[in-house]
Amino acid sequence: MNLRGRALGRKRHGAGMLLSPAVVLLLVWSLVPLAMTLWYSTRNYNLVDPTLHGFSGVNNYWYLLTDPDFLTALLNTAILVGGVLAITVGLGTVLAVLFDQAFLGRGVARVLVISPFFIMPTVSALLWKNLMLHPIYGVYSAMMRAVGLTPVDWLSNYPLATLVMIVAWEWLPFAILILLTAIQSLDSEQKEAARMDGAGPLAQFRFIILPHLARAITVVIMIETIFLLAVFAEIAVTTAGGPGVASTNLAFLIYSRALLQFDVGGASAGGVVAIVIANIVAAFLLRAVARNLET
Amino acid sequence: MPARHARVKRAAIGALAWAVALWVFFPILWMGLTGFKSEADAISTPPQLIFHPTLASYREVFAQENYWHFAANSIAISVLATIVVLLLAIPAAYAMAFHPGPRTRGTLLWMLSTRMLPSVGVLVPIYLLARNTGLLDTRTGLVVIYVLTNLPIMVWMLYTFFREVPVPILEAGRMDGATRWQEITQVLLPLALPGIASTGLLSMILCWNEAFWSLNLTSSSAAPLPTFIASFSSPEGLFFGKLSAASTLAVAPILVFGWLSQKQLVRGLTFGAVK
Numbered sequence: 001m002n003l004r005g006r007a008l009g010r011k012r013h014g015a016g017m018l019l020s021p022a023v024v025l026l027l028v029w030s031l032v033p034l035a036m037t038l039w040y041s042t043r044n045y046n047l048v049d050p051t052l053h054g055f056s057g058v059n060n061y062w063y064l065l066t067d068p069d070f071l072t073a074l075l076n077t078a079i080l081v082g083g084v085l086a087i088t089v090g091l092g093t094v095l096a097v098l099f100d101q102a103f104l105g106r107g108v109a110r111v112l113v114i115s116p117f118f119i120m121p122t123v124s125a126l127l128w129k130n131l132m133l134h135p136i137y138g139v140y141s142a143m144m145r146a147v148g149l150t151p152v153d154w155l156s157n158y159p160l161a162t163l164v165m166i167v168a169w170e171w172l173p174f175a176i177l178i179l180l181t182a183i184q185s186l187d188s189e190q191k192e193a194a195r196m197d198g199a200g201p202l203a204q205f206r207f208i209i210l211p212h213l214a215r216a217i218t219v220v221i222m223i224e225t226i227f228l229l230a231v232f233a234e235i236a237v238t239t240a241g242g243p244g245v246a247s248t249n250l251a252f253l254i255y256s257r258a259l260l261q262f263d264v265g266g267a268s269a270g271g272v273v274a275i276v277i278a279n280i281v282a283a284f285l286l287r288a289v290a291r292n293l294e295t
Numbered sequence: 296m297p298a299r300h301a302r303v304k305r306a307a308i309g310a311l312a313w314a315v316a317l318w319v320f321f322p323i324l325w326m327g328l329t330g331f332k333s334e335a336d337a338i339s340t341p342p343q344l345i346f347h348p349t350l351a352s353y354r355e356v357f358a359q360e361n362y363w364h365f366a367a368n369s370i371a372i373s374v375l376a377t378i379v380v381l382l383l384a385i386p387a388a389y390a391m392a393f394h395p396g397p398r399t400r401g402t403l404l405w406m407l408s409t410r411m412l413p414s415v416g417v418l419v420p421i422y423l424l425a426r427n428t429g430l431l432d433t434r435t436g437l438v439v440i441y442v443l444t445n446l447p448i449m450v451w452m453l454y455t456f457f458r459e460v461p462v463p464i465l466e467a468g469r470m471d472g473a474t475r476w477q478e479i480t481q482v483l484l485p486l487a488l489p490g491i492a493s494t495g496l497l498s499m500i501l502c503w504n505e506a507f508w509s510l511n512l513t514s515s516s517a518a519p520l521p522t523f524i525a526s527f528s529s530p531e532g533l534f535f536g537k538l539s540a541a542s543t544l545a546v547a548p549i550l551v552f553g554w555l556s557q558k559q560l561v562r563g564l565t566f567g568a569v570k
Contacts, residue, residue: 015394036420040420099312112319120524126527126528127326169319216565233510251507264419271415
């Protein structure tokens with residue numbers, strides 16, 4: 001990179017001017033809301049109760065961390081992220097290998113299988129809630145009746161598991177897309193050589209494809225984690241966090257504290273916790289990406 | 296004999312892959328079909344694959360639901376945010392790709408780290424700022440948010456594309472006495488046009504589908520399609536035909552965009568880490 005810079009080297013000065021608008025805007029964007037969140041998290045501040053104000057120290061954090069709803073939300077967040085990751089990475093790897101094979105109409109089939117990724121979250125939530133999983137009118141319920149089973153009201157009885165399924169449907173295409181691209185970059189001579197040496201399909205998968213995919217899998221896990229920690233619209237539209245707090249994750253908890261209960265201080269404390277968690281994940285992702293910059 | 300064996304195997308793999316593809320795509324297909332059903336057909340049990348198609352639901356979405364109001368918001372917000380983000384990201388990516396300094400690598404990573412800031416973490420201050428500045432439920436408010444949240448990804452994506460442009464070509468232009476402005480507009484941009492186009496496409500897709508900020512910062516006048524569709528989660532949503540027609544109209548344009556740009560998307564979404 002430095003060699004390249006020297007080869008071009010003239011007036012980096014002027015180039016800096018071109019960089020500064022983006023840098024300044026992102027600096028403001030990354031510092032101001034963060035500072036405000038930290039500030040509010042130490043305040044008594046409720047939008048509907050103006051008599052309540054002033055410094056509260058760590059009370060907001062204390063209330064949040066001792067609130068059983070917070071623990072539930074934290075656990076739900078972990079289940080949602082972990083469940084969706086397990087399904088999308090596991091199934092995604094197998095399907096990426098499948099869609100790498102030569103077969104009739106492969107291009108069209110690939111386009112169909114990655115389509116859910118482009119569906120907006122509110123649409124996919126309503127689509128699953130009403131057209132697929134509705135206990136009376138849903139297609140899946142009809143299929144269950146057809147084989148003699150009693151349809152289940154999925155979102156009422158198993159809200160979190162159903163949300164994991166819906167979100168996994170949205171993110172499976174992403175995993176397939178990335179992993180398929182990675183498989184295609186695998187040297188075909190290497191596969192050929194392995195086959196010559198008598199490696200069966202399973203051995204090829206285990207010893208050639210899987211190691212080759214390691215980095216792509218890391219990228220998929222990291223990027224999905226960032227987005228899955230923030231799953232919101234799917235919950236807001238299908239279960240509104242319920243029944244009770246059965247399907248409330250951290251993102252929805254903060255939203256309900258802030259915009260339904262107008263508790264700015266408490267919601268901000270939750271926001272700080274969310275930022276801390278996301279930063280731990282981000283540190284790993286940045287390390288993975290930074291390695292790539294060197295090549 | 297081996298040839299026949301290979302053909303059977305290939306057919307089996309094809310059948311399996313198609314079964315998976317159709318199973319994954321089925322909900323979207325079903326939504327498309329339900330949009331052409333009468334409300335009575337849409338909730339008939341068991342659900343019908345064969346039915347008498349009607350445009351009634353679509354007519355209702357256009358006539359009663361004011362679809363164009365929300366679609367216009369989506370288009371205006373996505374297009375404007377994409378233009379602004381490109382205007383900011385192209386110079387920044389140019390500077391870092393062709394005039395890297397000792398801090399360039401750090402700057403790139405720092406930019407990416409701002410994208411990791413979880414939206415919910417800053418929901419409260421952004422909501423209050425938007426309310427106090429009168430930007431709540433305005434298109435401008437959403438454009439500002441979308442530009443800021445997408446800027447890091449767009450800079451990265453353009454940086455990846457720009458680094459593939461051969462340096463000698465830019466140098467040749469400079470030898471001929473091109474100013475920096477001419478170098479960017481007349482040499483770099485035409486060469487990197489495919490990359491810029493896919494960056495813009497990804498920006499459109501991200502803006503069009505964004506749901507967290509649009510649900511929390513808009514209610515009616517600036518509400519884009521994700522907010523519009525979410526309004527169907529009330530009991531009114533039980534009009535399956537209408538819901539399906541509206542949903543199909545909301546996702547169709549961006550679905551086509553996605554199909555067209557899937558290859559470049561991989562690079563953009565993984566910041567070039569997977570090729």
